[in-house]
Amino acid sequence: xxxxxxxxxxxxxxxxxxxxxxxxxxxxxxxxxxxxxxxxxxxxxxxxxxxxxxxxxxxxxxxxxxxxxxxxxxxxxxxxxxxxxxxxxxxxxxxxxxxxxxxxxxxxxxxxxxxxxxxxxxxxxxx
Amino acid sequence: xxxxxxxxxxxxxxxxxxxxxxxxxxxxxxxxxxxxxxxxxxxxxxxxxxxxxxxxxxxxxxxxxxxxxxxxxxxxxxxxxxxxxxxxxxxxxxxxxxxxxxxxxxxxxxxxxxxxxxxxxxxxxxxxxxxxxxxxxxxxxxxxxxxxxxxxxxxxxxxxxxxxxxxxxxxxxxxxxxxxxxxxxxxxxxxxxxxxxxxxxxxxxxxxxxxxxxxxxxxxxxxxxxxxxxxxxxxxxxxxxxx
Ligand SMILES: Nc1nc2c(ncn2[C@@H]2O[C@H](COP(=O)(O)OP(=O)(O)OP(=O)(O)O)[C@@H](O)[C@H]2O)c(=O)[nH]1
Ligand SMILES: [Mg+2]
Ligand SMILES: [Zn+2]
Ligand SMILES: [Zn+2]
Numbered sequence: 001x002x003x004x005x006x007x008x009x010x011x012x013x014x015x016x017x018x019x020x021x022x023x024x025x026x027x028x029x030x031x032x033x034x035x036x037x038x039x040x041x042x043x044x045x046x047x048x049x050x051x052x053x054x055x056x057x058x059x060x061x062x063x064x065x066x067x068x069x070x071x072x073x074x075x076x077x078x079x080x081x082x083x084x085x086x087x088x089x090x091x092x093x094x095x096x097x098x099x100x101x102x103x104x105x106x107x108x109x110x111x112x113x114x115x116x117x118x119x120x121x122x123x124x125x126x127x
Numbered sequence: 128x129x130x131x132x133x134x135x136x137x138x139x140x141x142x143x144x145x146x147x148x149x150x151x152x153x154x155x156x157x158x159x160x161x162x163x164x165x166x167x168x169x170x171x172x173x174x175x176x177x178x179x180x181x182x183x184x185x186x187x188x189x190x191x192x193x194x195x196x197x198x199x200x201x202x203x204x205x206x207x208x209x210x211x212x213x214x215x216x217x218x219x220x221x222x223x224x225x226x227x228x229x230x231x232x233x234x235x236x237x238x239x240x241x242x243x244x245x246x247x248x249x250x251x252x253x254x255x256x257x258x259x260x261x262x263x264x265x266x267x268x269x270x271x272x273x274x275x276x277x278x279x280x281x282x283x284x285x286x287x288x289x290x291x292x293x294x295x296x297x298x299x300x301x302x303x304x305x306x307x308x309x310x311x312x313x314x315x316x317x318x319x320x321x322x323x324x325x326x327x328x329x330x331x332x333x334x335x336x337x338x339x340x341x342x343x344x345x346x347x348x349x350x351x352x353x354x355x356x357x358x359x360x361x362x363x364x365x366x367x368x369x370x
Contacts, residue, residue, distance in 0.1 A: 002241055002272040002276070004238070005239065005276075013158070017154055027149070036304070038274070039275075085334070085335055087304070087334065087335055096337060096338055105159060105275075106155060106158060107154040108153070108154065109152055109153045109154055110151070110152055111151055
């Protein structure tokens, strides 16, 4: 279950960012996950729901944007969508393919639905 | 401007924070960021000691530990090795290696189906790399996710045993694509497994990475071992030049 490792990284980042931005509650999180990452979206969501309980992201929706694999042929520079992990250039049949998309595994953004009053006071105080 | 230190709170956007309304906070941070930092640290540690680090990966039981045992005996004198073993449970594999007089540290991952950079780092605290040329890190037997976690290795070696079927690379393309070298193991069993086609296995590997080098070998009868040893010796030499 490496989804737990990935989700604990996700929670760490969310809690840090939320604290720094004075966010009291997160309503949704947008993840970009490339198809070359061995990650099962459904398992990520289930795992996230568990980990988020009682945190700033409790009940937040995890939106996963799956990014397809794109390659660039090193021989002829053609760029193409890689079908079913078959890394062959459609133009020259070359097999030396650089992956230009599909390795993503990051948080794009999150939606903050409210801001903690403590932080509001601080923000006003240092104006 | 960054989201790390609060410097993104400006007069222009402060009202967004103060008004109790929805707003989007951009993050753009990799989920395995901490692992990657630790992996770079491990790699630097290997390079300080002139060590070539190899991550050995395969499905369960493809012959990783047997390959290491055979390798210990086939390496030219003067090349010194150490081993880190990753398994869900048991010290068995490390004990098998130690029996040959090679230092071995066992990591038991419990629940985790892969090694990560922090686990390897902990094991390094118990392992003196002075005078070591090659560190083998045997990952948890699993074809799904170990390749997603950088552990600080210089090279990934993927094993496919003839008993697993020649279509495994097509079924687990992400793992096989991550390899720098593929070894087709247990070739002594080929006469008994007529379903396994070496041509199909090679084509299946090459569909995910066309230039993948492939060595066929048997740890049991020693066939093909000299090619594997030659790859290791050459990789060690290249690593010493690069460092
Ligand atoms: N015939 C034959 N059997 C082999 C060979 N290599 C390994 N085996 C057998 O395959 C089984 C598994 O080998 P291991 O070396 O333990 O495999 P492993 O990949 O380390 O296994 P895990 O660490 O549990 O994933 C053992 O019974 C070995 O004796 C080989 O080259 N030929
Ligand atoms: Mg083993
Ligand atoms: Zn895993
Ligand atoms: Zn091409």
